[in-house]
Amino acid sequence: MADQQPPKPHIVVRNLTMAFGSFVLMRDLNFTINHGDVFVIMGGSGCGKSTLLRHLVGLIEPAKGEIFYDGFNFTKAAPEQREAMLRHFGILYQSGALFSSLTLAENVAVPLGEFTKLPPKQIREIASLKLALVGLKGFEDYYPSQISGGMQKRAGLARAMALDPEVLFFDEPSAGLDPISSRLLDDLILELRESLGSTIVVVTHELASIFTIANNSVFLDTETRTMIAQGDPKELRDHCPEIKVRRFLARGEEQEEVGPNHG
Numbered sequence: 681m682a683d684q685q686p687p688k689p690h691i692v693v694r695n696l697t698m699a700f701g702s703f704v705l706m707r708d709l710n711f712t713i714n715h716g717d718v719f720v721i722m723g724g725s726g727c728g729k730s731t732l733l734r735h736l737v738g739l740i741e742p743a744k745g746e747i748f749y750d751g752f753n754f755t756k757a758a759p760e761q762r763e764a765m766l767r768h769f770g771i772l773y774q775s776g777a778l779f780s781s782l783t784l785a786e787n788v789a790v791p792l793g794e795f796t797k798l799p800p801k802q803i804r805e806i807a808s809l810k811l812a813l814v815g816l817k818g819f820e821d822y823y824p825s826q827i828s829g830g831m832q833k834r835a836g837l838a839r840a841m842a843l844d845p846e847v848l849f850f851d852e853p854s855a856g857l858d859p860i861s862s863r864l865l866d867d868l869i870l871e872l873r874e875s876l877g878s879t880i881v882v883v884t885h886e887l888a889s890i891f892t893i894a895n896n897s898v899f900l901d902t903e904t905r906t907m908i909a910q911g912d913p914k915e916l917r918d919h920c921p922e923i924k925v926r927r928f929l930a931r932g933e934e935q936e937e938v939g940p941n942h943g
Contacts, residue, residue, distance in 0.1 A: 687714035689750075690847070690879045691736065696745035698731055704905060705731060709745070711898045711910045718873055718880045718893045720913065723900035724928070729883040730851050732900070736881065737769055737849055738762055749847075767795050770840035770848045770878075777836060778824040784811055784835045785820035791842045810838040813875075814868060830861030834868065841872070848872070850882045854889055866892045887931060899925050 689712045696709040705728040713719045721729045734740045736747060738754065746755040754765060778787050788807035792798060798806070808820055814834040824832055833853060840848055853869070854862040866889050873880055884890060890897070890913050897916065899909040901924060909916050909925045917929035 687717075689713070690715040690717070691719075691881075692748040692751075693736075694746050694748070696732075696735065696747065697743045698728055698735060698740070699743035704743070706900055706905055706907070707744075708906050709898070709900075711907065713879060713881065713896065715879055716873065716877060717896045718869065718882065720890050720894040720897040721881065721883045721900065722885065722890060722897055722913070722928070724902050725885075727900040727902045729885075729900060733849055733851055733881065733883050737771060738766065767843055768846040770843065770845035772833070772836045772840045772848070772850045772853055778832060778839070780824050783821050783823055784816060784827075784838070787824070787835060788839045788842050791839065795843060806842070807838075810841050811835065813841065813872070814838045815864075828861070830857050830864065833857065833861075833865060837865075837868070837872075841876070844876065845878060848878050848880045850880065850884075852883055852885075854884060854886045859888075862886065862889065863892070869893050887929065890929070899928070 691713040693709055693711050697707040698705045698709075709732070721732055723729055731740065735742055742755060746753055748754060749765060752765070754762065757765065778784075779790070782790070785804060785807040788810050789803045792803045792806060796803075808817070811817060811820060814837050816831060816834055816838065819827065819831070819835075824835070827835070850869070853865055857865065869880060869882070870893055872878065880893075882889070882893065894913050896911065897913045898907050899916070899922075900906075901908045908922045909920050913929060916925050920926050
C-alpha cells in the first residue's frame with residue numbers, strides 16, 4: 681500500500697500581531713493551513729476573526745510577523761508581486777458585495793474583464809459556467825435585487841471563483857441566511873473544494889457550519905489576546921485542554937457541563 685503523502689503547507693502565519701495603533705487585538709499568532717484544507721477562523725465576538733482574514737489577503741498590514749504562501753513571503757513582497765498573488769485569491773464578503781446595477785453574469789465577469797484579455801463572448805461563457813457551478817444556471821440576466829439572499833451569496837461565490845483561485849476566503853458566508861440556505865452553502869463549499877482543489881479559509885461562528893465543512897481551525901481568545909488552539913474542530917471539541925474552546929464548540933450540549941464522559 682502506498683504511503684499517504686504528508687500535508688503540504690499552503691499558508692504559514694508566523695508571529696503575527698494585529699494592532700490598531702497602540703491597541704493590540706491579537707499577538708503571537710502561529711499556524712499553518714495546508715493545501716486543500718477548509719480552515720475556519722473561530723472565536724468569540726470581537727476577537728478579530730474578520731481582521732485576521734483581512735491580514736491574510738493584504739488589506740491590513742501586520743504590526744509584526746509574516747504571512748507566507750507556498751513559502752513565498754507575502755508580507756514583504758513588492759507591490760507588483762503582491763498584485764500578481766492576489767489574482768490567485770477569491771474573496772466572498774459577508775454581504776455578497778454584488779454590484780446592484782449589474783446582472784449576475786456581469787458581476788461574475790468583472791474580475792475576468794479586469795485581469796484577463798479574453799474576448800467578451802468567452803467571458804460571458806465562463807460567467808455562465810461559474811453561475812451553473814453554484815446552482816444558478818439560467819439566472820445570468822437577473823439583477824441581485826431579483827433573487828433571494830441565499831442566491832446572492834452563491835452569485836458572490838461564483839464571482840469569487842471567476843479566476844479559478846488557489847485560495848478562497850469567506851467572511852461569515854452564512855450570515856443572514858435561513859438554516860436550509862446555510863446548509864446548502866456549506867454543501868456547495870465542500871463540493872467546490874473537491875472539484876477545484878482550492879484551499880478555503882472561512883470566518884464563521886456557526887457551529888453547524890464549523891462541524892460540516894472544517895478539517896482545520898484556529899481559535900482566537902479575546903481574554904488572552906492570542907490563539908489558544910489549532911486543529912480539527914471535532915477533535916478540539918472532544919479533547920482540547922482549553923475548557924473555553926470545548927465550551928465554545930459544545931454550545932447547546934448541556935451534558936458537557938455535567939461531568940466527564942467515560943467512553
